[in-house]
Amino acid sequence: xxxxxxxxxxxxxxxxxxxxxxxxxxxxxxxxxxxxxxxxxxxxxxxxxxxxxxxxxxxxxxxxxxxxxxxxxxxxxxxxxxxxxxxxxxxxxxxxxxxxxxxxxxxxxxxxxxxxxxxxxxxxxxxxxxxxxx
Amino acid sequence: xxxxxxxxxxxxxxxxxxxxxxxxxxxxxxxxxxxxxxxxxxxxxxxxxxxxxxxxxxxxxxxxxxxxxxxxxxxxxxxxxxxxxxxxxxxxxxxxxxxxxxxxxxxxxxxxxxxxxxxxxxxxxxxxxxxxxxxxxxxxxxxxxxxxxxxxxxxxxxxxxxxxxxxxxxxxxxxxxxxxxxxxxxxxxxxxxxxxxxxxxxxxxxxxxxxxxxxxxxxxxxxxxxxxxxxxx
Numbered sequence: 001x002x003x004x005x006x007x008x009x010x011x012x013x014x015x016x017x018x019x020x021x022x023x024x025x026x027x028x029x030x031x032x033x034x035x036x037x038x039x040x041x042x043x044x045x046x047x048x049x050x051x052x053x054x055x056x057x058x059x060x061x062x063x064x065x066x067x068x069x070x071x072x073x074x075x076x077x078x079x080x081x082x083x084x085x086x087x088x089x090x091x092x093x094x095x096x097x098x099x100x101x102x103x104x105x106x107x108x109x110x111x112x113x114x115x116x117x118x119x120x121x122x123x124x125x126x127x128x129x130x131x132x133x134x
Numbered sequence: 135x136x137x138x139x140x141x142x143x144x145x146x147x148x149x150x151x152x153x154x155x156x157x158x159x160x161x162x163x164x165x166x167x168x169x170x171x172x173x174x175x176x177x178x179x180x181x182x183x184x185x186x187x188x189x190x191x192x193x194x195x196x197x198x199x200x201x202x203x204x205x206x207x208x209x210x211x212x213x214x215x216x217x218x219x220x221x222x223x224x225x226x227x228x229x230x231x232x233x234x235x236x237x238x239x240x241x242x243x244x245x246x247x248x249x250x251x252x253x254x255x256x257x258x259x260x261x262x263x264x265x266x267x268x269x270x271x272x273x274x275x276x277x278x279x280x281x282x283x284x285x286x287x288x289x290x291x292x293x294x295x296x297x298x299x300x301x302x303x304x305x306x307x308x309x310x311x312x313x314x315x316x317x318x319x320x321x322x323x324x325x326x327x328x329x330x331x332x333x334x335x336x337x338x339x340x341x342x343x344x345x346x347x348x349x350x351x352x353x354x355x356x357x358x359x360x361x362x363x364x365x366x367x
Binding site for chain 2: 100101102103104105108109112
């Protein structure tokens with residue numbers, strides 16, 4: 001079980017604690033054994049402890065500490081946003097956010113939809129059962 | 135020049151901090167030009183003559199002094215106002231009733247009455263809740279809104295919902311055991327008509343939104359895994 005995701009310049013990480021919880025950031029430099037310099041298009045570049053970061057599979061091609069413009073251009077070129085949102089991890093997070101923001105009416109509609117779907121599935125299952133026994 | 139064309143006057147003595155002006159008394163005296171006014175008036179500040187105060191009619195000393203001092207109650211200038219309505223509750227909001235015989239039912243908010251209570255209706259055909267008053271504290275406001283512009287709720291106020299005063303009958307000995315009271319528990323036809331007229335326009339707007347009718351007919355309940363402090367209503 002070797003490591004697959006390394007801390008390197010250009011590694012995209014997810015912030016898992018603190019003010020920027022849930023944001024995707026780029027590791028732009030390593031300060032010391034515990035801290036990294038971290039940057040994102042919508043935040044001021046700053047330091048973060050590695051314990052606050054969870055590494056992702058995505059890596060972009062940048063030099064050490066690029067300026068904001070270069071960073072944004074590199075993120076666009078690597079299409080980080082779409083890669084993240086189509087990855088299973090990214091999709092899960094999106095679904096979690098959607099569920100948390102559901103209205104009482106939305107929850108009701110979802111309940112109706114679930115019951116309908118279960119009904120359809122059960123019908124099909126009954127059909128298949130009949131076919132195999134017949 | 136018309137008064138509206140004047141430039142708004144800047145304060146002559148701006149605050150350095152609250153309570154401390156930039157200029158001292160002597161500087162302000164000079165700035166206000168009191169020296170010029172005095173000079174114009176020949177060395178002294180112009181005085182107005184005091185208006186002659188009409189001599190107050192001589193009050194006779196009172197004939198009676200109470201033995202103990204009577205305390206006067208303190209001044210109370212508070213006005214009675216209806217309870218402050220939560221910002222999330224606007225006319226047409228769907229509310230969840232939390233207590234009483236309709237607990238868990240979802241209901242449409244119409245308006246706030248002068249007593250502070252909320253006027254609310256099922257609508258009756260959908261979930262059996264008539265025009266009713268409900269306290270704001272026993273209600274969760276959802277973010278679902280119904281269009282209420284076609285409904286006229288002007289005529290409803292607290293008196294409409296008050297208990298009817300029965301005229302006292304004189305006690306007759308023979309009638310003591312007969313209990314001649316009419317069973318006045320039937321709703322007057324007028325209230326039924328009011329309910330119908332309010333609900334007619336509402337039900338049309340509700341049926342325009344898919345699933346809203348069954349939503350209003352269903353009761354709310356907490357299921358496993360639902361954390362009320364994390365739920366968005």
